[in-house]
Amino acid sequence: xxxxQNLSAGYGELEILHNVNVKVNDDEIVALIGPxxxxxxxxxxxxxxxxxxxxxxxxxxxxxxxxxxxxQLLERGISYVPQGRINxxxxxxxxxxxxxxKDIVEKQEYSERLAHIFTLFPVLKTxxxxxxxxxxxxEQQMLALARAxxxxxxxxxxxxxxxxxxxxxxxxxxxxxQHIRNLEHVSILIVEQNAKKAIESADRTYLLENGSIxxxxxxxxxxxxxxxxxxxxxxx
Ligand SMILES: Nc1ncnc2c1ncn2[C@@H]1O[C@H](COP(=O)(O)OP(=O)(O)OP(=O)(O)O)[C@@H](O)[C@H]1O
Ligand SMILES: [Mg+2]
Numbered sequence: 001x002x003x004x005q006n007l008s009a010g011y012g013e014l015e016i017l018h019n020v021n022v023k024v025n026d027d028e029i030v031a032l033i034g035p036x037x038x039x040x041x042x043x044x045x046x047x048x049x050x051x052x053x054x055x056x057x058x059x060x061x062x063x064x065x066x067x068x069x070x071x072q073l074l075e076r077g078i079s080y081v082p083q084g085r086i087n088x089x090x091x092x093x094x095x096x097x098x099x100x101x102k103d104i105v106e107k108q109e110y111s112e113r114l115a116h117i118f119t120l121f122p123v124l125k126t127x128x129x130x131x132x133x134x135x136x137x138x139e140q141q142m143l144a145l146a147r148a149x150x151x152x153x154x155x156x157x158x159x160x161x162x163x164x165x166x167x168x169x170x171x172x173x174x175x176x177x178q179h180i181r182n183l184e185h186v187s188i189l190i191v192e193q194n195a196k197k198a199i200e201s202a203d204r205t206y207l208l209e210n211g212s213i214x215x216x217x218x219x220x221x222x223x224x225x226x227x228x229x230x231x232x233x234x235x236x
Contacts, residue, residue: 001026001187002047002155007056009046015054016042017211022189024155029181029188031198033231034208040191041083043208044157047189048073048080060155074103079153081144083160083191089133093124096132096143100150113150120180121146138169149184158190162197170194174201195231196222207231 002024010016016039024030032040045051047058049070058066060076068076087096097114104110118125121142127135132143141161148156158177162170174197181188192198199205199222207215207227221227 001061002189003057003059004043004047005057005059007043007046007053007058009042009051009053009056012052015211016051017046019056020208020211020213022206022213024187024189027181027185027187028204029177029190029202031202031205032189032191032208033193033195033198033205038208039211040208041159042211044080044082044159044189044191047157048078074151077152077154078157079148079151079155080157081148081159081161083163087132087135087140087143087147090131092129092131093135093143094128096147097124097150100147103151113152117146117149120149120176120183137164138166138173141165141173149180149186152184153186156186156188158188160191160193162192162194170197177201195227199227 004020004022007020008015008018020043022030022043032043034040042051046053049068053066056066057064060078063076065073065076088099097117101110101113104113123139124143124146127139132140135143145158145161162173165173177188177190178201180186190198190202199219204216204218205221206213215221215224215226217224
C-alpha cells in the first residue's frame with residue numbers, strides 16, 4: 001500500500017536520507033529501528049510532507065503522493081503521531097478527540113466512532129473532562145493514538161509511541177497495536193527504539209543507519225549476527 005522508492009530527503013540543503021526503499025503492505029505492522037539520529041523520524045516526516053525531498057518517489061495505494069501536502073495526505077487516510085506526546089495539553093480528552101474527528105460531519109457517525117474508540121481505550125472514557133496535560137505518560141500516548149484513529153486512517157505513522165513507558169505498558173501497547181491492526185484494517189509504520197521488541201512485534205523490520213537502510217527482514221533477523229552483537233542489549 002505504501003512504497004518509498006530511492007528516497008533522498010532532508011531539511012533544506014541538508015540531506016539526511018540517502019536512497020531509502022521501504023514498503024508497507026496492507027494490514028502490515030512494519031518497524032523502523034536504528035540509533036539516535038539515523039533518520040527514523042525523518043522517514044515518517046517525509047511521508048507526511050514535512051521534509052525536503054530531493055530524489056525518489058512515495059506512492060500510496062498506487063497513487064504518487066511525493067508532492068502532496070499534509071492535508072491531502074490526511075484526506076487519503078494517512079495519520080501521523082509525532083515523537084513525544086503531542087496532545088493539546090490545555091484541552092480536555094473530549095476536546096482532543098473532537099479535533100481528531102473534526103472531519104466526521106454526521107453526529108451519529110461521530111458518536112459511534114467515539115464509542116468504538118472507547119472500547120479500544122477504556123481509560124479515556126473515565127477521564128473525558130480532564131486536561132490532556134493531567135494524564136500519565138501512558139494515558140497521553142493512548143490519547144495521541146486515539147486521536148489519530150478517530151479519522152479511520154488506512155496508514156498510521158507512529159514515532160516512538162512506547163518512549164518513556166514501563167516495559168509492561170510497552171508490551172501492552174504493542175498488543176493493542178496488533179489488535180487495532182486486525183480490527184481496523186490499518187497498516188502501521190512504527191519507529192521503535194527497542195530493537196528486540198520491534199523485531200518481535202512487527203511483521204517486518206528495517207534497520208537504518210546514517211540515513212540508509214542497511215538491513216530488512218521478518219522476525220528471523222533477530223538471529224542476524226549484527227543485530228545480536230550490536231542491538232540486543234535492549235535500547236540503543
Ligand atoms: N528540522 C530539522 N532541521 C535540520 N536537521 C534536522 C531536523 N530534524 C532532524 N534533523 C537532523 O536529521 C538527522 C536525523 O534525525 P531524525 O530525527 O530523523 O533521527 P532519528 O533516527 O529519529 O533519531 P532519534 O532516535 O533520536 O529520534 C539528525 O542528524 C538531526 O539532527
Ligand atoms: Mg526520532
